[in-house]
Amino acid sequence: PPFPEFPRDFLWGVSTSAHQIEGAADERGASVWDAFTAVPGNVKDGSTAAVACDHYHRYREDVALVRDLGVDAYRFSVSWPRVLPTGAGAVNPAGLDFYDRLVDELCAAGVRPVPTLFHWDTPLVVQQAGGWLNRRTAEKFAEYAAVVAARIGDRVTKWITLNEPAEHTLLGHALGQHAPGERLLFDALPAAHHQLLAHGLAVRALRAAGARDIGIANSHGPTWPASGAEDDTAAADFYDLLLNRLFADPLLLGAYPEGIGELMPSRDLAADLKVISEPLDWYGINFYQPTKVGAPLPEGTAAEFAGVTLPPELPFSPRPIDGYPVTAFGWPVVPDALPELLAVFRDRYGDRLPPLVITENGCSYDGLDDQDRIAYLDGHLRALHGALESGADVRGYFVWSLIDNFEWAEGYRQRFGLVHVDHATQVRTPKASYHWLRETLRARRP
Numbered sequence: 038p039p040f041p042e043f044p045r046d047f048l049w050g051v052s053t054s055a056h057q058i059e060g061a062a063d064e065r066g067a068s069v070w071d072a073f074t075a076v077p078g079n080v081k082d083g084s085t086a087a088v089a090c091d092h093y094h095r096y097r098e099d100v101a102l103v104r105d106l107g108v109d110a111y112r113f114s115v116s117w118p119r120v121l122p123t124g125a126g127a128v129n130p131a132g133l134d135f136y137d138r139l140v141d142e143l144c145a146a147g148v149r150p151v152p153t154l155f156h157w158d159t160p161l162v163v164q165q166a167g168g169w170l171n172r173r174t175a176e177k178f179a180e181y182a183a184v185v186a187a188r189i190g191d192r193v194t195k196w197i198t199l200n201e202p203a204e205h206t207l208l209g210h211a212l213g214q215h216a217p218g219e220r221l222l223f224d225a226l227p228a229a230h231h232q233l234l235a236h237g238l239a240v241r242a243l244r245a246a247g248a249r250d251i252g253i254a255n256s257h258g259p260t261w262p263a264s265g266a267e268d269d270t271a272a273a274d275f276y277d278l279l280l281n282r283l284f285a286d287p288l289l290l291g292a293y294p295e296g297i298g299e300l301m302p303s304r305d306l307a308a309d310l311k312v313i314s315e316p317l318d319w320y321g322i323n324f325y326q327p328t329k330v331g332a333p334l335p336e337g338t339a340a341e342f343a344g345v346t347l348p349p350e351l352p353f354s355p356r357p358i359d360g361y362p363v364t365a366f367g368w369p370v371v372p373d374a375l376p377e378l379l380a381v382f383r384d385r386y387g388d389r390l391p392p393l394v395i396t397e398n399g400c401s402y403d404g405l406d407d408q409d410r411i412a413y414l415d416g417h418l419r420a421l422h423g424a425l426e427s428g429a430d431v432r433g434y435f436v437w438s439l440i441d442n443f444e445w446a447e448g449y450r451q452r453f454g455l456v457h458v459d460h461a462t463q464v465r466t467p468k469a470s471y472h473w474l475r476e477t478l479r480a481r482r483p
């Protein structure tokens with residue numbers, strides 16, 4: 038069937054993040070990821086992002102790839118340690134200059150710059166002062182946001198505060214699978230609270246700097262109970278509370294889910310929630326897959342999640358989802374789970390839900406002739422179009438990712454790019470999916 042017609046003002050984009058593509062680590066302050074990747078065994082292929090895709094030096098070439106793809110917008114992240122090497126105080130002029138040039142290059146190419154202020158690369162100096170377990174980090178983040186807005190705010194018309202505080206809390210602070218590598222389990226909750234506080238303070242700092250059109254990029258997916266049994270549905274509910282509601286309710290409803298608020302480190306929770314629920318112009322969703330969850334497995338049976346063996350004391354265990362194709366990363370391909378999630382959001386948040394944007398969706402597959410990726414994107418876009426037809430207010434869609442890059446603890450083993458990168462020569466080669474998306478976007482413009 039022909040590709041569905043999206044609204045004329047639908048925003049098409051492609052996404053990356055600073056630590057995953059920039060490289061030039063010696064020209065910026067150190068981040069938690071530099072320290073984490075320096076520890077043997079933390080990254081599956083033993084690699085680091087010290088050079089990554091060398092985007093810091095090749096950004097003109099990459100902006101040309103974005104332009105020629107025909108998208109309206111490019112989501113990138115600003116590296117906090119590149120702008121403020123110690124996280125506060127002295128600015129790194131070369132760092133700000135880089136984002137200034139990148140934004141100019143994008144504007145000259147007719148592409149809207151959409152910066153994410155935090156995509157997991159906390160300055161190491163800030164981490165050494167406690168990182169997101171320290172409330173002061175939220176205030177430092179707002180100061181950093183003001184510095185960036187003062188420099189590029191005159192040309193940037195759409196902003197994202199944080200990327201996936203849920204993943205950064207779960208993988209970086211609870212399970213130790215990502216930087217900073219903390220295995221705190223539920224003692225990681227303060228990192229969630231302080232990130233959300235940082236989000237609210239940054240929204241205020243951006244508005245004070247004259248910024249408009251501000252959102253967040255949260256990771257969300259439907260949670261499927263492993264069965265109708267009471268213990269499985271209770272476990273799935275708890276998982277959904279931890280990974281979805283804990284990061285959406287305080288922003289959209291101004292309250293934490295039942296039983297969570299009192300666990301958060303705050304002298305005045307009501308005041309903190311007032312900051313966290315600073316009204317947003319839009320809400321970003323990073324969507325990849327649903328999660329099936331059941332009751333904890335019997336004693337001695339280890340549960341796996343995102344390549345991590347979960348500690349037995351967790352009151353839930355993720356279960357494999359069968360019956361669907363899987364990506365090279367082993368993730369199930371379930372396009373209909375996207376409209377399912379959008380319906381859950383509409384039912385749960387109603388008129389408290391601002392317009393939505395899919396800030397990430399994509400898949401890991403190898404090869405230049407990536408027909409699987411074309412099928413993945415085509416399937417999710419058709420499912421998304423169906424959701425628009427039934428009233429979901431989604432205003433845009435960003436593919437993850439423009440180029441193959443450093444996939445965190447997986448290193449360079451997982452390739453999410455529309456453009457292949459030879460990490461030895463840095464040669465970029467558009468894949469079949471790049472050409473498919475370009476033709477698809479070209480068709481919409483008569």
Ligand SMILES: O=C(O)[C@H](O)[C@@H](O)[C@H](O)[C@H](O)CO
Binds near residue numbers: 057204444445
């Ligand atoms: O969603 C995330 O985890 C991050 O935002 C990206 O940085 C990942 O690289 C991508 O999602 C693929 O896992």
